[in-house]
Amino acid sequence: MDTENEITLRLRFHKDIKENSASLLLKFENYSKIKSDDFTIKTSDNHIWLDIIASKRKYWTPHLHLELEPKSDSETHIRGLYGPDPTLWTFFMFLHFIIAGIFLIFCAIAYSDYILKNSITLDLIIITLMTFFWFFLYYLAKSIRKKGHPQMNELENYFNTILES
Template identity: 80%
Template structure:
């Protein structure tokens, strides 16, 4: 999977491990109890979050969320999701909501002005601006993901180190 050719902004992966769920959780708990200079681990039930330590975190720093699903007594299915900082992601979703709302509001106003034969210049201009802003947000998010690629690779190698231990 080449992240640069993906449309999605939050990269996902699936992995099957020939180990039961509880022994995998024990591995992650062992690593979470040892202090790492680069990573933190949070565990809640079958969910695990791998993060870069706060001192090395930037606004584009990704985190890795893992969900362990037991397939059988000897096999576990892992769902992984690389994502931006939750605060940044929430802010982006808020901006998307505002842009979409303005787009639909001014779309309705454009239709009303068209039916009433009023000038639609302002309405159409704002609709076009919202479309440009939406595409700008997409490319901004893509550039943020590109800046975080090195740290994403570090998280992935740390994840594989834990799994293979």
């Protein structure tokens, strides 16, 4: 998967497998019972989560979420989503909402000051800073994803190993 040219932070993929979803789910459940030195597998209904074990996990470590969708009795559509640790993702979303809130509040204040013919210099400085912080968060997330790329490849290889078994 070529991730360098992707603008999205949470990479997605789709794959069609010539096997029914029940047997695929069984493969993953069987692998989850085998203690791996590097990976953990959790399953719930048609959802599967592949993670790196806690001792090898860093803050940039990705996880892989798979959703099995039956297309027919002998074919399954797999939706995959690579993402950061859910706690880290929630923190990033929290920061985005705070920055967006401050940006919108100061846009309204700047408009009010403009109508009242007050100075809007401070308002524009804060609006510019929030824009800068938003771009900074984006590039920070891109660098985190880039650091996690080798582990993402490991997860993909493990996923393919289970499919081929």
